[in-house]
Amino acid sequence: MAAAGLADVPTCRDLPAAVSAFADAFVDFAVSGIFFPTATASTPSPPTTTTTTTSPPTTFLPSPSRLVAIGDLHGDLPKSLAALRLAGLVPPSNGADAPSTSWSAGPTLALQLGDILDRGGDEIRLLYLLRRLSLSAAEKGGALLPILGNHEIMNVYGDFRFATPQGLKEFSAWAAWYRAGLAIKRRCSDLDHPKNPFLGVPKAFPGIKPEYWDGIRSRLAALRPDGPIARRFLADLPTVLVVGDSVFVHGGLLEANVEYGLERINAEVSEWIRGRGVPMPGCRSMCVAETRWSGSGGSPRASIVIARGWRGFLG
Numbered sequence: 001m002a003a004a005g006l007a008d009v010p011t012c013r014d015l016p017a018a019v020s021a022f023a024d025a026f027v028d029f030a031v032s033g034i035f036f037p038t039a040t041a042s043t044p045s046p047p048t049t050t051t052t053t054t055s056p057p058t059t060f061l062p063s064p065s066r067l068v069a070i071g072d073l074h075g076d077l078p079k080s081l082a083a084l085r086l087a088g089l090v091p092p093s094n095g096a097d098a099p100s101t102s103w104s105a106g107p108t109l110a111l112q113l114g115d116i117l118d119r120g121g122d123e124i125r126l127l128y129l130l131r132r133l134s135l136s137a138a139e140k141g142g143a144l145l146p147i148l149g150n151h152e153i154m155n156v157y158g159d160f161r162f163a164t165p166q167g168l169k170e171f172s173a174w175a176a177w178y179r180a181g182l183a184i185k186r187r188c189s190d191l192d193h194p195k196n197p198f199l200g201v202p203k204a205f206p207g208i209k210p211e212y213w214d215g216i217r218s219r220l221a222a223l224r225p226d227g228p229i230a231r232r233f234l235a236d237l238p239t240v241l242v243v244g245d246s247v248f249v250h251g252g253l254l255e256a257n258v259e260y261g262l263e264r265i266n267a268e269v270s271e272w273i274r275g276r277g278v279p280m281p282g283c284r285s286m287c288v289a290e291t292r293w294s295g296s297g298g299s300p301r302a303s304i305v306i307a308r309g310w311r312g313f314l315g
Contacts, residue, residue, distance in 0.1 A: 019188055027181040031174050032128035034101060037135060054274070056267040057236055058145070063244030064109035071113050072149070075120020075167055077129070089144070090133065099129055103136040103144070110137070111241065114149020114250035117223075121166025124174050124222075127233040148239045148269065149250035155223045156230050156273055160216060168215025175218035178228065197221040197228055226275025235273040238266045 028036055068087045073080045081099050084090045089110055090100045112130060117123050134144040151162065175198070185193055198221045205213050222229035240262045241248045257265065 019191055020185060023181040023184040026184070027177045028128065030177040030180075032125050034128050034132050036132060054236075054270075056263065057238035057270050059238060059240065059242060059263045059266050061109070061241065061243045064107065064143075066105070066108040067243060067246075068105075068108055068110040069113055069248065070110065072115035073112065073120075073126055074115055074118055074151070075123040075126060075164070077120075077122035077125055080122075080126055080129075084133075089137075101129065101132040101136055103133060103140050103142055105137070105142055107141045108137075109142065109243065110144045111243070111248055112144070112146035113248060114147050115151045116146060116149070117155050118151045118162035118167070119164060121164060121170055123167050124170050124229065127229065131233060145241070146237055147241055147248060147250060148234065148237050152234055152237075153269075155219070156225060156227075156234065158220060158224060160219060163215075163219065165212065165215075168212055168219060171218040171222055172215045174222060174229070175214070178222075194228075197224075197226075224275075225273055230273050231275075235270050237270075239269045240265060 025035060028034060068089065070083050070087065073083075077099070081090070081093070085092055087105070087110065089103065089105045089108065091102060091104045093100075116126050116130070130144060130146055137144045154161070155163075179198075182194070182196065185191055198217070201217050201221045201224075203213065203217060204210075205216055208216065221227055223234075224230065239249070240253065240257070242262065247253055
């Protein structure tokens with residue numbers, strides 16, 4: 001074909017949003033069995049840069065007409081669904097295999113107090129379910145808002161001590177579908193491609209059984225700072241949330257946390273999960289030693305996402 005004729009050939013740049021949204025919807029459904037509304041289906045795809053502007057997580061909310069709090073879910077989909085039904089947030093089971101993503105609690109505000117990850121095999125499916133249900137809640141005047149627990153922080157940091165073989169298998173499956181989505185987008189030479197999250201991630205992990213290597217590699221790619229799962233499902237979640245005159249955190253709240261600034265904590269953790277700025281210098285001690293919180297300045301602070309025998313402070 002002559003070069004002049006090529007100028008008239010439509011390219012994927014004419015349909016970038018449609019191609020990207022199709023690839024994302026394809027991956028979403030393959031991984032979770034859930035479709036997202038078109039307006040939000042492409043939210044995880046745009047390439048991220050350190051200059052992208054995003055709003056920090058919500059820190060303060062007014063008192064709702066009805067408030068529900070749900071604790072650790074830890075990758076257990078059946079028990080999580082039972083808790084949602086018990087709270088009246090979703091309709092009773094109709095015997096179908098697929099969980100309901102329809103909000104049935106009107107203006108209720110439901111908080112999930114962290115630790116969605118680890119200990120179970122449905123971690124990604126739970127993240128998808130909670131996000132889809134939160135969209136349904138917003139459409140009906142309610143809200144479902146998870147907050148970060150220590151297991152979310154640990155996984156973003158790369159601490160997988162509590163991951164199960166079933167959980168690693170789920171992340172391997174996610175990685176296969178995510179690569180398929182990337183391949184769809186790469187077929188369009190004029191489409192801006194999201195960066196490959198697997199670049200730079202080790203392929204071998206000495207001291208660990210080789211049968212788990214792919215799951216660990218997939219988990220690292222998904223959950224490390226600016227990883228697709230971390231960025232999409234965790235980066236906009238608060239670490240601490242004040243609702244009316246009640247304070248909600250996963251672990252404990254000390255005077256040092258309040259002095260440091262609750263909004264500042266939420267903003268800094270969010271920026272860290274998005275892969276911006278310096279790493280959180282105190283994350284390792286906070287998650288492993290379970291004794292400290294550190295902000296960007298590196299000064300010791302009390303832990304806010306985990307507490308063993310904590311001294312409460314509601315100043």
